[in-house]
Amino acid sequence: MTGPSDPLLEGVLAGLPGTAPRFPADRSGVAVLGAGTIAQSAHLPAYEKFGVGVRGVWSRDPARTSDLLERFPSVGRVYASADELLADPGVRFVDLATGPQGRLGWIARAVEAGKHVLAQKPVVATPEDLAALPALLERADAAGVRVAVNQNGRWAPPWRLTTELLRRGDVGEVVGVTHLLDKPLPPLVGTPFDDVDHMLLTDYLLHWVDVTRTWLATAPDGRGEVVAVRARDTRVPGQSAAARNPWSATVELETRGGATAVLRLVGDAVASTPSCPFWVHGTGGTLRGSVLLDSDRLSLDRGEGETDLPLAGAWFVGGFAATMGELMCAVAEDRQPENSAADAARSVALVLAAAASADRGGAPVAVGGAA
The missing domain is CATH 3.40.50.720 (NAD(P)-binding Rossmann-like Domain)
Structure with missing residues (x-):
């Protein structure tokens, strides 16, 4: 591991915009x-x-x-x-x-x-x-x-810094993304969320699907476009009989260029140190991190040692400010926001495809420009 004054760390962070919410001069109205x-x-x-x-x-x-x-x-x-x-x-x-x-x-x-x-x-x-x-x-x-x-979720500090590093090419082209939700589920039984079909796939995991699609899309020439989705959601041992929705879900994404992603929610995990670890493997290195529940961390490994990257802020509530800040900046700069509805709709298409796949027993569902 490298220390905060290490020249390698300084080189990695040089020129990056950081993870704090950004606003124009006028943030009113x-x-x-x-x-x-x-x-x-x-x-x-x-x-x-x-x-x-x-x-x-x-x-x-x-x-x-x-x-x-x-x-x-x-x-x-x-x-x-x-x-x-x-x-x-x-x-x-x-x-x-x-x-x-x-x-x-x-x-x-x-x-x-x-x-x-x-x-x-x-x-x-x-x-x-x-x-x-x-x-x-x-x-x-x-x-x-x-x-x-x-x-x-795109502005959760470990995820946001990952996005910036991938856009800059710090680990080359993405080969694979892996997420594991190693934490308890929130209360679901009796809530409106439990009445939503395939709730884990279409709602709960949407942040994970959305940020993963964003990372895969950093590949050049459209190679990062997701073209197929496979998903399963299943009831698990110990799950409440009153729960309408399954408590376990797995989503697999496949891109035009061959990169893949796996999102795994094992169920209502029992964990004394809960976290949501993730890995992004690229042609030139690996990013390893975690989000939520005081587990925030991110490291960069390009085959010559692992560099811990400093993080500032938190998903809750900084991420909520950042989405409005990005919209305000887009209006001030006369451009579409990064989190435009047109872009976010691509992630909705993926989770709807995941639900369709689960209905078909995990059979792949074509999306995007797939034939």
Whole structure:
């Protein structure tokens, strides 16, 4: 292992943008539409921590906002209706923190109001909505409106630094990606998530699929495009009989150039030091790391020793600030955001293919430009 003053480490880090959220000079004009658990536990704390100006919040359930201004004094107001929020001329960005049902309708209303949108993930959850999304995004482009998705996992510090190193070619072309979720599952029985078909594949693992697709896509000439998905989800020993969904899932991705990825969730793992380790093997080296539960780490190994890389920040809540920051920067710089809805939709296509594969007993499902 190398130390923080090692010249090799300094060379690796030179020129990298870092893992902290990035914002333009003006980070004002955000309104949060939806005030459920994730909005109050992650979105609003992230905006408060990073000085994002929140003009107001609306929820269809007034009980959720009854004491919100006391708990988040930086929030300007509670809107009486969604119409009032969308009509506010001071709102430039709508953080759409509702569930995927009806998502396209909310995006359309925000676009018609001339507001940029950050939509919660998954941007859509059904094949029908996925097919309808491009037409809506064309309308947004014509209106000069940017639509991004809260794929906050991309800014988990170990994953973000991995992305930057892969884009720079520090381990050559990606050969394979491996993820293992070595941690307990969150409570699922009796929650709305357990009512979602193939929930682990289509929702829970979406962050892992999304960042993996991003890494594979760093290969040149389209060789990193995922062309086939295989997946299984199975019930496991010890799983609650009341659980509707299986507690184990495996996803395999295959690219046009032959690189592969495997995502493995073994079940409700018993672990005294839980973590989510990952490995990225390339033609010129290997990245090894972990995310979540105080396990954050990343090292670079190019065959001449392993270099531990310093990390700053955390997925929760920095990743939530970073997704809005990227949208704001994209608007200020007149470009599409990295987390654009069009890009995030490619990950949705993969998890929907994973569910279709599981329905077929793990048979491969072609995606992307595959014949």
